[in-house]
Amino acid sequence: MSPARHTPNFVGWRALILHRPHDNVEALLAQCARIGIAGEAAWPAIEREAGMRDYDVLLIDADRGHDEQFPWPAGSAPMPIIALIGSEAPGRIAWSMGQGADAQLLKPIGSAGLYSALVAARESFTRRRSQEQEIASLKERLLKRQALAEATAMLMHKHDCDAGYAFNLLRKKAMAERQSIEDTAERIVAGAETDGRKNVTNGR
Amino acid sequence: MDEVSFPVGVLFSVSGAYEQPARQGYFGAMAAIDDVNASSKYPFTLEAMHADPAGETDRYAELCRHLIRKGKTRHVVGCTTSWSRKEVIPVVEKLDALLWYPCVYEGFEVSENLVYVAACANQHLVPLLDYIVPKFGSRVMLVGSNYIWGWETNRIARDILHCSGGEILGERYVAIGDEDIAHLVSEIREKRPDFILNNLIGQSSYAFLRAYGALGAEDDAFNPACRPVVSCNLCENEVTLLGDVAAGNYTVSSYFRALASMNDGPAAGLARNGGPARIADAFFVQAYAAVVMIAEAIRRCGSDRADAVLHAVRSHFTQTPLGPIRVDPATNHVSLNAHIGRARADGDFDVVHESRGAIAPDPFLTSTPLKRPYARTVETKRTLRVVQ
Numbered sequence: 001m002s003p004a005r006h007t008p009n010f011v012g013w014r015a016l017i018l019h020r021p022h023d024n025v026e027a028l029l030a031q032c033a034r035i036g037i038a039g040e041a042a043w044p045a046i047e048r049e050a051g052m053r054d055y056d057v058l059l060i061d062a063d064r065g066h067d068e069q070f071p072w073p074a075g076s077a078p079m080p081i082i083a084l085i086g087s088e089a090p091g092r093i094a095w096s097m098g099q100g101a102d103a104q105l106l107k108p109i110g111s112a113g114l115y116s117a118l119v120a121a122r123e124s125f126t127r128r129r130s131q132e133q134e135i136a137s138l139k140e141r142l143l144k145r146q147a148l149a150e151a152t153a154m155l156m157h158k159h160d161c162d163a164g165y166a167f168n169l170l171r172k173k174a175m176a177e178r179q180s181i182e183d184t185a186e187r188i189v190a191g192a193e194t195d196g197r198k199n200v201t202n203g204r
Numbered sequence: 205m206d207e208v209s210f211p212v213g214v215l216f217s218v219s220g221a222y223e224q225p226a227r228q229g230y231f232g233a234m235a236a237i238d239d240v241n242a243s244s245k246y247p248f249t250l251e252a253m254h255a256d257p258a259g260e261t262d263r264y265a266e267l268c269r270h271l272i273r274k275g276k277t278r279h280v281v282g283c284t285t286s287w288s289r290k291e292v293i294p295v296v297e298k299l300d301a302l303l304w305y306p307c308v309y310e311g312f313e314v315s316e317n318l319v320y321v322a323a324c325a326n327q328h329l330v331p332l333l334d335y336i337v338p339k340f341g342s343r344v345m346l347v348g349s350n351y352i353w354g355w356e357t358n359r360i361a362r363d364i365l366h367c368s369g370g371e372i373l374g375e376r377y378v379a380i381g382d383e384d385i386a387h388l389v390s391e392i393r394e395k396r397p398d399f400i401l402n403n404l405i406g407q408s409s410y411a412f413l414r415a416y417g418a419l420g421a422e423d424d425a426f427n428p429a430c431r432p433v434v435s436c437n438l439c440e441n442e443v444t445l446l447g448d449v450a451a452g453n454y455t456v457s458s459y460f461r462a463l464a465s466m467n468d469g470p471a472a473g474l475a476r477n478g479g480p481a482r483i484a485d486a487f488f489v490q491a492y493a494a495v496v497m498i499a500e501a502i503r504r505c506g507s508d509r510a511d512a513v514l515h516a517v518r519s520h521f522t523q524t525p526l527g528p529i530r531v532d533p534a535t536n537h538v539s540l541n542a543h544i545g546r547a548r549a550d551g552d553f554d555v556v557h558e559s560r561g562a563i564a565p566d567p568f569l570t571s572t573p574l575k576r577p578y579a580r581t582v583e584t585k586r587t588l589r590v591v592q
Contacts, residue, residue: 011571030303
């Protein structure tokens with residue numbers, strides 16, 4: 001079953017609405033209560049000691065919001081963000097997207113909209129997070145490509161074998177050591193460990 | 205002294221693809237308006253203003269706007285399908301009126317300008333599955349009309365069954381009004397589900413029930429006593445039209461005629477106004493209850509202003525044929541019973557399970573666990589089968 005078919009549930013979530021006191025905030029707090037979310041409003045920034053990181057979702061004001069409201073660089077918020085948009089000025093939309101707002105609600109806020117925005121924001125946030133992690137790991141592996149080639153060449157030379165055989169040796173070694181093949185290759189290249197002559201000095 | 209009169213919009217289709225339940229809503233609202241006007245309890249009368257969208261979704265918004273702007277009404281009782289309700293919401297929100305929606309629906313909605321006078325999923329589908337699954341099993345076929353009610357109700361059922369160890373054997377949709385359902389029945393015959401959850405409406409639902417009835421007559425394995433069709437919105441009026449073919453199948457409802465006490469005022473009123481030719485079923489009674497709530501609120505606050513009326517129905521219980529009702533301020537929904545009925549050939553229902561009490565509305569399913577305690581009961585049933 002695809003997760004999209006699941007009934008989204010936000011019970012127990014804490015939402016922070018960064019907006020000056022306004023009817024729109026009241027409407028959002030009422031919507032929060034209906035879907036089981038503890039909503040709080042703060043402006044211009046949160047005063048409590050705990051800080052913004054304690055919330056599961058942030059609702060930010062695209063009309064009056066600014067970078068200094070947040071204790072992290074733009075775009076690296078550790079939770080989903082929903083932008084509250086009054087003026088559809090391109091600059092303000094760009095600002096809210098730069099903060100990482102994956103969903104938007106247009107003002108005036110009525111009795112609906114928050115639920116869909118939450119579903120969209122959480123889904124996008126989760127997907128973006130996992131893509132970022134995957135990209136980071138792929139980048140790291142790309143950087144280690146050279147070590148992989150060098151280590152394969154060293155093993156070919158040492159065992160007088162072809163590239164396929166050498167790579168297989170490398171792979172088995174990585175498996176035995178429970179390491180990524182790239183890390184094993186790096187160690188071979190660095191000479192931290194070579195076959196048959198293990199840490200001779202350590203034995204003394 | 206001049207007679208004070210308040211206009212009430214009645215926005216129901218009396219023709220079209222789902223005319224049966226829609227007409228029931230119309231008759232229920234009109235019967236209640238007659239009863240209010242005949243009662244000495246109210247120092248005013250209600251003036252019924254009916255508009256008929258004829259089952260065309262795109263006509264609802266325009267007609268509702270007309271009722272409010274030209275008819276000067278602040279209260280519209282109406283809409284049967286979710287599609288039509290979604291069309292009307294922006295109109296009542298913009299024009300500061302209230303829509304009193306008297307039909308079961310899928311939930312996931314709370315408008316400040318709507319009063320939901322019928323069950324959402326935790327008050328119909330969930331108790332229905334809670335009753336049916338332990339008795340018949342959890343291998344289920346889902347059928348529905350191709351619109352939001354069918355999609356969403358089946359989606360919730362799928363989610364619940366998935367979380368509770370059940371299995372969905374198939375999920376099929378047909379367009380509203382479509383009577384070409386032979387493929388559904390042949391798929392059911394092949395897959396042999398423990399029961400069929402029917403979220404078809406109107407003509408499609410009748411065609412399906414007739415075809416399934418014919419299959420049951422031909423092959424005993426598809427007798428409703430063995431593999432029933434279960435519905436959240438198939439009521440006395442439609443079962444009476446269907447007769448034999450619907451008998452033995454199950455419906456969950458906040459109201460069954462068989463349970464209604466003839467001693468209380470509103471039910472007696474229904475018996476009178478309904479007359480022998482008119483059947484007071486859930487669709488009828490929910491619309492009736494909506495009008496009674498409007499009248500009682502106007503009586504309490506002396507005004508038909510939307511905000512004053514809403515405040516009154518949130519603050520006081522109103523006696524209705526559905527029981528005493530107070531609108532939940534957080535959701536604008538109401539607590540309702542969920543009785544389970546088994547259809548009889550004469551159009552009435554044998555109530556096989558009476559609600560243990562009114563169920564609080566949970567339109568976003570935030571406090572209703574989707575994992576239901578089925579596994580043990582299904583196991584018990586299997587054991588019993590072996591013992592027998």
